Amino acid sequence: xxxxxxxxxxxxxxxxxxxxxxxxxxxxxxxxxxxxxxxxxxxxxxxxxxxxxxxxxxxxxxxxxxxxxxxxxxxxxxxxxxxxxxxxxxxxxxxxxxxxxxxxxxxxxxxxxxxxxxxxxxxxxxxxxxxxxxxxxxxxxxxxxxxxxxxxxxxxxxxxxx
Amino acid sequence: xxxxxxxxxxxxxxxxxxxxxxxxxxxxxxxxxxxxxxxxxxxxxxxxxxxxxxxxxxxxxxxxxxxxxxxxxxxxxxxxxxxxxxxxxxxxxxxxxxxxxxxxxxxxxxxxxxxxxxxxxxxxxxxxxxxxxxxxxxxxxxxxxxxxxxxxxxxxxxxxxx
Numbered sequence: 001x002x003x004x005x006x007x008x009x010x011x012x013x014x015x016x017x018x019x020x021x022x023x024x025x026x027x028x029x030x031x032x033x034x035x036x037x038x039x040x041x042x043x044x045x046x047x048x049x050x051x052x053x054x055x056x057x058x059x060x061x062x063x064x065x066x067x068x069x070x071x072x073x074x075x076x077x078x079x080x081x082x083x084x085x086x087x088x089x090x091x092x093x094x095x096x097x098x099x100x101x102x103x104x105x106x107x108x109x110x111x112x113x114x115x116x117x118x119x120x121x122x123x124x125x126x127x128x129x130x131x132x133x134x135x136x137x138x139x140x141x142x143x144x145x146x147x148x149x150x151x152x153x154x155x156x157x158x159x160x161x162x
Numbered sequence: 163x164x165x166x167x168x169x170x171x172x173x174x175x176x177x178x179x180x181x182x183x184x185x186x187x188x189x190x191x192x193x194x195x196x197x198x199x200x201x202x203x204x205x206x207x208x209x210x211x212x213x214x215x216x217x218x219x220x221x222x223x224x225x226x227x228x229x230x231x232x233x234x235x236x237x238x239x240x241x242x243x244x245x246x247x248x249x250x251x252x253x254x255x256x257x258x259x260x261x262x263x264x265x266x267x268x269x270x271x272x273x274x275x276x277x278x279x280x281x282x283x284x285x286x287x288x289x290x291x292x293x294x295x296x297x298x299x300x301x302x303x304x305x306x307x308x309x310x311x312x313x314x315x316x317x318x319x320x321x322x323x324x
Contacts, residue, residue: 031194031199031201031215031217032193032194032196032199032201034194034244037193037194037242037244039193039194039201039215051213051229053193053201053239055193055239055242063238063242065231065235065238065239067213067229067231069227069229073227076225076227077215077217077227080199080217080225082196082199
């Protein structure tokens with residue numbers, strides 16, 4: 001079990017592209033999704049797959065349990081996702097000692113770009129790159145869970161503008 | 163992924179006890195439980211633990227995905243179970259080429275005894291031991307899911323009488 005501590009922002013420019021270190025294509029969906037917990041399946045580049053259980057109500061910290069599973073299982077589970085299967089390319093972008101993950105969405109959420117930084121404690125204070133837009137930490141509309149299950153709403157309500 | 167095909171009965175006598183092959187103590191709870199799917203955590207004799215995802219509406223056949231997980235994770239997940247943690251001793255009882263699992267419940271459901279047989283196809287026809295009571299295959303009140311999440315109801319409504 002690990003604690004997940006993160007901050008999340010919209011992205012207002014392409015300034016991050018020149019600093020990209022690696023990228024991978026993620027497909028993910030929820031097997032179950034309740035208000036204080038979720039069970040997610042994700043494939044990485046179609047080669048690895050992972051099951052993730054998150055429990056807890058805090059926007060910044062949640063208990064997280066992760067298990068590698070066979071890719072074939074993941075594909076089958078994704079066919080039974082509750083809500084939509086999200087497709088996005090995740091770019092790792094180092095900045096002042098922290099690694100930012102910039103998610104460029106495809107499919108239903110094409111046009112949306114979100115940056116996240118994982119911290120080791122809630123008091124960590126990562127330097128904020130100039131390409132960040134508005135902070136959306138704790139804004140449930142931008143949680144993976146909401147993006148997967150409330151897409152009708154999001155399609156009209158979400159904006160990538162800072 | 164495996165298909166789970168089973169029949170389930172109440173147990174009306176102790177006749178099975180003389181044929182017991184092995185037993186193990188199970189503790190299990192649901193991380194998530196929706197009408198057509200469930201995510202269950204189970205510990206076996208406190209030494210092994212398993213995460214099981216079941217998907218599908220059929221009473222007899224459901225898709226089942228099982229993964230071994232660390233016992234410490236399981237204990238923590240059980241503390242976050244939705245509903246109660248079920249405790250039961252499972253006895254394996256061979257009978258005419260099939261293995262019956264007789265579950266003797268403790269805790270909330272003390273007094274309840276259920277026998278299940280797993281089949282390799284829906285057309286298998288296992289011989290029915292004389293100690294079986296009424297068949298409850300498809301009776302949702304006797305599903306592990308209902309026993310874990312609707313115990314208030316069950317405490318008053320369920321009977322082990324055939």
